[in-house]
Amino acid sequence: MSGNFKMLAKTLYGFEPILAKELRNLGAGNVEEGVRNVTFDGDTGFLYKANLCLRTALKIMKPISRFRVFSEKELYRQVYDIDWSDLFDHDKTFAIDTTMNSEVFNNSLFVSQRAKDAIVDKFRATTRQRPNVNTHDPDIRINIHLYKNSCTVSLDSSGTSLHQRGYRISTNIAPINEVLAAGLLLTSGWNGTTDFLDPMCGSGTFLIEAAMIACNVPANINRSSYSFMHWNDFDDELYEKIIAASLNKTREFHHKIIGYDKAPSATRKAQENVDNANLSEYITIERKDFFRTEKPVDTKLHMVFNPPYGERLQIDVEDFYAKIGNTLKQNYPGTNAWLITSNLEALKYVGLRPSRKIKAFNGKLESRLVKYEMYEGSKKAKYKTDTQ
CATH class of the missing domain: 3.30.2130.30 (VC0802-like)
Incomplete structure (x- = not known):
């Protein structure tokens, strides 16, 4: 071949x-x-x-x-x-x-x-x-x-689906697919040039995919096997050269990637997965309730998260999504906040107008990836500054 x-x-x-x-x-x-x-x-x-x-x-x-x-x-x-x-x-x-x-x-x-x-x-x-x-x-x-x-x-040539990266050894309820997470991050414009926060990080998939994008680490570097390895023409020496050349293109990352979750089991599992992906030097995980936090950095912040939809995790949807909006509005100026949800009704309770709304699927659930731009000060003040 x-x-x-x-x-x-x-x-x-x-x-x-x-x-x-x-x-x-x-x-x-x-x-x-x-x-x-x-x-x-x-x-x-x-x-x-x-x-x-x-x-x-x-x-x-x-x-x-x-x-x-x-x-x-x-x-x-x-x-x-x-x-x-x-x-x-x-x-x-x-x-x-x-x-x-x-x-x-x-x-x-x-x-x-x-x-x-x-x-x-x-x-x-x-x-x-x-x-x-x-x-x-x-x-x-x-x-x-x-x-x-x-x-x-x-x-x-792949065998098992490529979303099975090889780093996730621990999961919580309703973990997000790794390929979906990477695609949502890239859709959001994440490129590693700012600080990053997932305020409801679960088992840490967004954090790990964000770090791999930021550092240009090959997506499946932690995966041990593919079907092409069983083909008659598999060239092990060539494959090792491809790995070496790809790792040679990694880059340093000079910002913070932070994950919050209020469940101790979630933060423990997320840390295990981060460690397994060999990315612990780039990612910090803390046990915190997002609704009781403030923006952890003074610079521009990029946020992507997957809040509960009310499908598998039982929540008061109206109250929960209203708290998301209030927390963003009061405590997270200078933040581009992206969230994905299949509960389209829940978005009405956020109380913020999204600047973008993109159709996506989380498994078989039709969902929306929405962006909320939280400005430093008022939006009116920002426009005044931009036009001077």
Whole structure:
């Protein structure tokens, strides 16, 4: 597998432009945004780098065959014709994921089963041995995408989703997805040039992702395995060079990243995760009730947080969100405060007018990422100063 080839990176709704920008910054070619995905060109080394460094990608797929299919027999034959033993050995386990909107098939499990039969039969014919299926934790993941009569067979180079960074060993109720956290931070404009606060930090995901962005630490540096490591062409020496080159691009961070939570179990778990991510020198975690705090720095402050929605954590929504607004208004001048919530009704109780409101999804929950700009002094005074 030498030279450039087409790849596809999967992402969350709304993050396609952010992921495309990440890919261009990494050096990808022919970057094109799709729906919850971005396609691009690169070589094997870039495939490794994409898995290691991309913050808003969930999977990196490598298409290996595209064909038209009009029957079950055609599907079997086309999958059988792929040289599977060139791609991975018979002693590797594998699993097949099928996504489809097909005019020919109406059952994705059936498609996966017939593809599995074709792969096993091909191995038996060429090596007289067969790989085993492991749907829980396979060495090799294969993706079949059917749209009408068009079929794409891809190798999933990532394996488990790339949001599983490897640093989070402790979680609280309703932890935020790491890819979602990184995408929200990048959407908010966080770039490490100010101080940062998550006033309801939970298990510390926003804090860790913010520190990795600020220091340009590869997103998945703490992750130990990917599916591409089980491919026949895996180049361990090249992969180690990619890691070294990526770490060589890290930078120092000269501001503060602070996390508050009033629950002792949350601050303990957050600290464990920060320590596990090797970022404790950049992040300070304190047990505090946000509603009884004041801005911890005199300079500009960037705030991003994920307050309870009333879904899993029971709260008095009206009172809780009113306190958020009052605390920001009274105690946090000079702050750009961003919060995400799926409780759209709750936003009415904040009592502040957001300067931005962006649609996002937290899992299956349609949410809004909103920005509140808290000025030094009154907003009127700021405008007067700006126009003088």
